Amino acid sequence: MISDFQDWARNRQARIETSLETLLPSAKFSPEQLHDAMRYTVLGGGKRIRPLLAYAAGELSMADEERVTIAAIAVELIHAYSLVHDDLPCMDNDVLRRGKPTCHIEYNEAIALLVGDSLQSLAFQLLAEYRLADTPHVQLEMIKRLAQAAGSRGMAGGQAVDLASIGKTLSLPELEFMHIHKTGSLIRAAVMIGACCGKSLNDLQLKNLDHFAKNIGLAFQVVDDVLDTEATTATLGKTAGKDAENNKPTYVSILGVNQARKLAEELRHDAYQSLEYFGTTATRLRQVTDFIIQREF
Amino acid sequence: MISDFQDWARNRQARIETSLETLLPSAKFSPEQLHDAMRYTVLGGGKRIRPLLAYAAGELSMADEERVTIAAIAVELIHAYSLVHDDLPCMDNDVLRRGKPTCHIEYNEAIALLVGDSLQSLAFQLLAEYRLADTPHVQLEMIKRLAQAAGSRGMAGGQAVDLASIGKTLSLPELEFMHIHKTGSLIRAAVMIGACCGKSLNDLQLKNLDHFAKNIGLAFQVVDDVLDTEATTATLGKTAGKDAENNKPTYVSILGVNQARKLAEELRHDAYQSLEYFGTTATRLRQVTDFIIQREF
Numbered sequence: 001m002i003s004d005f006q007d008w009a010r011n012r013q014a015r016i017e018t019s020l021e022t023l024l025p026s027a028k029f030s031p032e033q034l035h036d037a038m039r040y041t042v043l044g045g046g047k048r049i050r051p052l053l054a055y056a057a058g059e060l061s062m063a064d065e066e067r068v069t070i071a072a073i074a075v076e077l078i079h080a081y082s083l084v085h086d087d088l089p090c091m092d093n094d095v096l097r098r099g100k101p102t103c104h105i106e107y108n109e110a111i112a113l114l115v116g117d118s119l120q121s122l123a124f125q126l127l128a129e130y131r132l133a134d135t136p137h138v139q140l141e142m143i144k145r146l147a148q149a150a151g152s153r154g155m156a157g158g159q160a161v162d163l164a165s166i167g168k169t170l171s172l173p174e175l176e177f178m179h180i181h182k183t184g185s186l187i188r189a190a191v192m193i194g195a196c197c198g199k200s201l202n203d204l205q206l207k208n209l210d211h212f213a214k215n216i217g218l219a220f221q222v223v224d225d226v227l228d229t230e231a232t233t234a235t236l237g238k239t240a241g242k243d244a245e246n247n248k249p250t251y252v253s254i255l256g257v258n259q260a261r262k263l264a265e266e267l268r269h270d271a272y273q274s275l276e277y278f279g280t281t282a283t284r285l286r287q288v289t290d291f292i293i294q295r296e297f
Numbered sequence: 298m299i300s301d302f303q304d305w306a307r308n309r310q311a312r313i314e315t316s317l318e319t320l321l322p323s324a325k326f327s328p329e330q331l332h333d334a335m336r337y338t339v340l341g342g343g344k345r346i347r348p349l350l351a352y353a354a355g356e357l358s359m360a361d362e363e364r365v366t367i368a369a370i371a372v373e374l375i376h377a378y379s380l381v382h383d384d385l386p387c388m389d390n391d392v393l394r395r396g397k398p399t400c401h402i403e404y405n406e407a408i409a410l411l412v413g414d415s416l417q418s419l420a421f422q423l424l425a426e427y428r429l430a431d432t433p434h435v436q437l438e439m440i441k442r443l444a445q446a447a448g449s450r451g452m453a454g455g456q457a458v459d460l461a462s463i464g465k466t467l468s469l470p471e472l473e474f475m476h477i478h479k480t481g482s483l484i485r486a487a488v489m490i491g492a493c494c495g496k497s498l499n500d501l502q503l504k505n506l507d508h509f510a511k512n513i514g515l516a517f518q519v520v521d522d523v524l525d526t527e528a529t530t531a532t533l534g535k536t537a538g539k540d541a542e543n544n545k546p547t548y549v550s551i552l553g554v555n556q557a558r559k560l561a562e563e564l565r566h567d568a569y570q571s572l573e574y575f576g577t578t579a580t581r582l583r584q585v586t587d588f589i590i591q592r593e594f
Binding site: 025029030031033034035038081082085088090091108109110111113114116117118120121122124125127128129135136137139140141143144146147148150151152153154156157159160161163164177 | 322326327328330331332335378379382385387388405406407408410411413414415417418419421422424425426432433434436437438440441443444445447448449450451453454456457458460461474
């Protein structure tokens with residue numbers, strides 16, 4: 001089963017990479033440097049966890065994988081843009097990402113700013129340009145979902161709360177609020193948008209799926225905090241120990257490593273429960289869940 | 298006629314302001330500072346030239362003005378986000394905009410970055426959330442148009458070319474290429490998206506309208522360059538003379554003021570010609586054209 005999942009995941013990751021190669025503007029086109037920097041930022045890196053979730057969620061609705069590929073890439077472009085902007089000196093000021101110099105180090109700050117801006121536009125362009133759902137109405141729903149997940153009441157809002165929290169003591173509910181927005185909203189969007197590419201789900205299915213997505217989004221962040229404490233920079237491909245250095249509240253700083261690991265397990269349990277309704281069609285989603293909880297980088 | 302146009306424009310500007318008040322997230326909602334900064338950036342300022350173009354273009358297709366209002370606001374939010382990011386220290390490093398301190402001066406750089414990011418998301422959210430066209434298919438077309446206009450082969454791409462041109466001598470065609478992207482693409486999108494809110498136009502109409510929009514986009518920039526040379530900071534509400542100070546090539550630096558003014562007149566003439574086909578339904582578009590050419594700030 002494990003090796004089957006690894007094959008499945010590698011195959012989807014490769015598919016995302018190949019499609020990104022085609023969908024990102026060529027560095028031969030003007031403005032060459034900007035296009036080069038967009039490709040540098042997005043290609044050849046990352047675990048593509050959001051796309052894997054989108055593919056796995058697509059199996060619940062028997063979605064065409066070509067549709068899911070485009071939808072998943074739109075989500076991944078939003079994720080990539082957020083990393084570029086998050087690494088800028090006025091934000092987290094980080095120099096290493098996916099084992100490479102961050103965009104503003106490799107190019108410059110202005111280009112990194114425009115790379116992020118352009119990746120966001122491209123995400124919405126793709127969602128509007130290709131046929132991704134059975135009706136254009138559902139496709140508009142997908143665009144709305146991604147825009148909400150990315151905006152001031154989603155991911156960008158979570159980053160604002162994150163910035164405001166530096167050096168402060170947060171309660172567990174406050175930390176949870178921050179992460180539900182900063183990381184969770186885009187992970188939820190990946191799951192829901194992947195499922196939207198296929199047959200329509202009923203309200204109970206959507207509710208269960210959204211509950212799953214919320215739990216898995218939080219679990220992802222809890223594991224991220226544990227890894228930031230325990231892993232090395234070489235393994236992570238980004239600077240380890242940044243949270244403690246920046247005096248940022250994390251699940252580990254509030255709960256300690258052991259309790260944080262326990263919380264991740266509880267969230268996995270809840271996530272699994274939300275999938276019961278779907279039976280075997282959710283096998284891949286369960287596997288991606290395990291992958292998220294058990295990853296070591 | 299002039300006072301009639303002024304009434305029309307003031308009425309539409311007020312409508313945009315009122316709708317923005319409602320559509321922007323309240324500063325009472327978390328994250329409060331981000332929402333406050335988004336409202337600071339967008340409300341109470343600007344000539345709203347892109348919305349005026351959208352309303353005027355909507356008259357060609359007998360578009361419902363409520364629809365055009367939302368579509369116009371989406372374009373204006375993209376414009377507003379580009380100004381916030383453009384004013385950042387790593388870009389134009391400007392401290393004054395619309396007579397007020399720029400966003401990163403009033404708040405801080407991180408918030409200004411997130412304000413721009415969130416405004417872009419909100420623009421696409423609005424285009425997907427409200428019913429704006431006779432079919433959802435046309436609405437997807439509108440989203441695609443705006444995304445292309447904003448992205449690396451549109452506005453953001455033009456900004457990258459602009460940055461790369463500082464201190465260089467550009468030919469007139471190179472300068473035109475830059476402005477067709479940096480300013481022109483969003484102005485074209487405003488015109489085309491406004492028209493999409495109503496009855497569908499035929500291919501010849503769309504072609505003429507796009508030709509109009511391209512000319513008016515360039516004319517806008519030529520006038521902008523003249524004003525940057527001739528107007529004062531107090532009149533402009535932003536720092537005057539920045540282009541010369543930054544050693545940026547402009548229509549004035551290449552052509553001189555008199556030839557630049559003449560070019561603006563030629564572009565107006567071309568723009569008018571593209572509207573002949575539409576007869577009296579294009580009266581407002583001609584008036585907005587005159588407003589753009591004759592403005593003094």
